[in-house]
C-alpha cells in the first residue's frame with residue numbers, strides 16, 4: 161500500500177511477486193466506498209417492535225445507533241434466545257471467506273465466542289468441496305490427503321505426457337488461496353507446462369478454462385455429462401483390454417461391480433463410446449481415440465471442484481478416480497488422479513505446508529450441525545429429518561442467526577427462497593465492512609474494519625512467507641474489529657476475561673507468533689520490523705498414493721478394505737437412489753432432455769468470477785471494469801444470441817421458474833452452443849423476484865448434490881435469455897440502503 165500525494169491510497173503487489181493478482185485492483189477504490197458500513201445500524205421494525213419473524217427484512221430503513229446501544233441490545237437478545245430456547249437455537253455456522261489474516265479471521269473469532277457463550281448450531285464442510293469431503297473418505301480414506309497428495313507442477317512438467325482435464329485448468333482461479341499468497345507462482349507454472357510439451361485434453365463447455373498457450377485438444381462437452389464421457393472412456397479401456405488388471409487386483413476393490421455396470425449386465429445399457437457420445441456430445445471415435453492415448457501415455461486425470469458442485473456431483477469425482485485406477489498409474493509420478501488443479505492456487509504448488517500461527521479453538525458444546533448448504537432448508541423446516549452420510553438427522557429450530565465474514569446472499573442458491581428463509585428467525589446479526597445483500601437483510605448490522613485498517617499475521621497454505629500485516633489506514637467511520645466487537649459482547653455476557661485472556665489484538669498477534677515461532681526464528685519485534693519472514697521449504701514427503709503404491713499392506717488406505725474403493729459396500733449400504741455404491745450416470749433433476757427444459761433450453765454455468773473473489777469488493781475497479789451495460793456480463797454463443805435477437809453489449813433478461821436477473825451480453829464462439837456463462841458474485845439487487853444486477857443465484861436451484869453429502873449445486877441451472885426492452889430498474893447496491901442517522 162502506498163499513499164499518493166493527494167492523500168489517496170494505492171495498493172501495490174509485493175515487489176517479488178512474479179504474477180500479481182488482478183483482483184488487487186479492487187482494493188483501493190473499495191476502501192472508503194459509500195457502501196462501507198460506517199456505524200452500527202438496526203432495522204427500524206426490530207428496534208421499535210423487538211425481535212420476531214419478519215418479511216420486512218431488506219425492505220425497511222435502518223436506524224444508526226451508538227456502539228453501546230447496539231451491543232447492549234445484542235447481548236440481551238443472545239441471552240434471551242439462549243435462556244428461552246437453548247444454545248441450539250443460535251445458528252453460528254457463519255460460512256464464508258472473510259479476508260486474509262490469521263488472527264482477525266471472522267469465522268474463527270465468532271466460533272470461539274459462541275462456544276464460550278454455551279454453544280451454537282454449526283455447519284460442516286464447504287460450498288467449495290462439500291461433496292468430495294464426504295465422498296472421498298469412503299473411496300480413499302482421507303479427502304484432505306488426496307488434495308495434499310497432488311503431483312506438483314514440477315513433477316507434471318517432468319513426467320506427465322497427457323493431462324485429461326475435466327473442467328480444464330482455468331487460469332482465472334489460480335491467484336486465489338485461502339489466507340492469501342505472497343508470490344503467485346502458479347501462472348508461471350502453467351506457462352512452463354506449455355513449454356515442456358505436456359499435452360492437455362480440455363474437457364469443458366468453455367475453451368477459456370485452459371490457458372491458450374497450452375497444447376490442447378478441446379472437447380466441448382455438454383455440461384453435467386462428464387460422467388458419461390468417463391464411462392465411455394472406461395468401457396473402451398475394458399473392451400480393448402487396455403486396463404491395468406494387476407493394479408485393479410492389488411490396489412482396488414469393487415472393480416467387478418463397476419465392470420458389470422459398464423457392460424450393462426444389470427440395466428441392459430452398455431456404457432460404450434457410442435452411448436456416451438449421444439449424451440455428452442463428443443463423437444464416439446474421439447472418445448475411443450482419447451482412451452487409447454490415455455492408456456499409451458503417462459496420464460493425469462484431473463477433475464475441477466466445480467464438477468462436484470452440481471446435482472449428483474459425487475459421480476464425476478468417483479468415475480474420474482475409477483478411470484485413473486483402470487490406467488493403473490495412481491501413485492506414479494505425474495500420473496493418476498488429481499482434484500482441483502486450476503480450482504485453487506495451491507493445488508500442485510510445492511511450497512511448504514507448515515503449521516501456521518492460529519487462534520486456539522474452543523470446542524462447541526452443542527453437537528447439532530447442518531451440512532453447510534442446507535441453511536434454507538433448516539430455517540424453513542425445523543424439526544424435519546434428512547439424510548447425511550448414512551445418518552438421519554433433524555433440523556434444529558433456529559431463532560437467532562449470527563454471521564461474520566460471509567455473504568449467504570451471494571453464496572447460496574435460489575435467493576428468492578433464501579429470503580423467505582431469512583424471514584423466519586427472531587433476529588439476524590451481521591458483522592460486515594460493506595452493505596452486502598446479507599447486511600441489508602439483517603436486523604443488526606455491525607461495521608467491521610478491513611485488513612488494511614488493522615494489524616495481523618498473513619499467510620496461506622503452502623505460502624512462501626509469513627507477512628507482518630501492518631495497519632495501513634485508520635478504520636473507516638466507527639468500524640471495529642470483529643475481535644473488539646465480540647470481546648465487548650463477552651464482557652456484557654460475563655465471559656470477557658475468558659474470551660480476551662487479557663490481551664489486546666496486538667498482544668494476541670504477538671502471542672500467536674511467539675507460541676508458533678519455535679527456536680531459531682526471529683523475535684516478534686524483529687519480524688514485525690522486517691515485515692515478512694521467509695518460510696523454509698517443507699520436507700519432501702511421499703504422498704498418500706506413493707506410500708500406498710509402494711506398500712499396500714503396510715500403508716493401507718483408511719477405507720474398510722484398505723484399498724481404493726471403486727465400489728463401496730458402505731455407500732451401497734446407505735440405500736440411496738441418488739448415490740448408489742459405484743460410479744454411475746444419473747440424470748440431473750433438471751435436464752435438457754426433459755420436457756420442462758423446453759421453456760428454458762440454455763444451460764447456465766455459474767462459475768467463479770475472473771474479476772473478484774466471490775462477491776467481495778464488487779464495487780472495486782477491476783470488478784466494475786468487467787460490467788457490461790452496468791450489469792454482470794453473460795457470455796453466450798453468437799448462434800444463440802442471433803436466434804434471440806441479442807447483440808453484443810445489449811441488456812438481457814436471464815430467467816427460469818425460480819427467478820430472473822438482468823445481465824449484459826457478451827458474444828463468444830469459445831463456448832459450446834446452448835451454453836451460457838454468468839459468473840457468481842454480482843451484489844444481489846432485488847426488485848421483486850428480479851435481480852437487476854446479474855446474480856445467478858436467483859436462477860440456481862436449492863437442491864443438494866445427493867442425500868449422501870448434501871453439497872451445494874450452484875454451478876448449473878437451465879435458463880432462457882431474452883433482450884430486455886424498456887428502461888431497466890436502477891441499480892441500488894452501489895449506494896448504501898436508507899439509513900436514518902442519529
Ligand SMILES: Nc1nc2c(c(=O)[nH]1)N[C@H]1C(S)=C(S)[C@@H](COP(=O)(O)OP(=O)(O)OC[C@H]3O[C@@H](n4cnc5c(=O)[nH]c(N)nc54)[C@H](O)[C@@H]3O)O[C@H]1N2
Pocket residue numbers: 255256257258259264266287288289469563564565566567568570571572591592593594596608609610611642766767768773774775776777840856857860874875
Ligand atoms: N451459483 C454458485 N454459487 C456459488 C458457487 C458456485 O460455483 N456457483 N461457489 C460457492 C463457493 S465455492 C464459495 S467458497 C462461496 C463463497 O461465498 P462467501 O465466502 O460467502 O463469499 P464472499 O463474497 O467471499 O463473502 C465474504 C464476506 O465477508 C466480508 N468480510 C471480509 N472481511 C471481513 C472481516 O474481517 N470481518 C467480517 N465480519 N466480514 C468480512 C466480505 O465483505 C464479504 O461480504 O460461494 C458459493 N456460491
Ligand SMILES: Nc1nc2c(c(=O)[nH]1)N[C@H]1C(S)=C(S)[C@@H](COP(=O)(O)OP(=O)(O)OC[C@H]3O[C@@H](n4cnc5c(=O)[nH]c(N)nc54)[C@H](O)[C@@H]3O)O[C@H]1N2
Pocket residue numbers: 287288289326327328330332333334335336363364365366369381382383384385386464465466467469502503504765766767768769770771772773774875
Ligand atoms: N478469480 C477467482 N478465483 C477463485 C475464486 C473466485 O471467486 N475468483 N474462488 C475460489 C474458490 S472459493 C473456489 S472453491 C475455487 C473453485 O474452483 P472451481 O469450482 O473449479 O471453479 P469454477 O470457476 O466455478 O469452475 C471451473 C470451470 O469448470 C467448468 N465447468 C462447469 N461445469 C462443467 C461441466 O459440467 N463439465 C465440465 N467439463 N466443465 C464444467 C466451467 O467452465 C468453469 O470455468 O475457485 C477459487 N478461485
Ligand SMILES: [Mo]
Pocket residue numbers: 287288289
Ligand atoms: Mo469455494
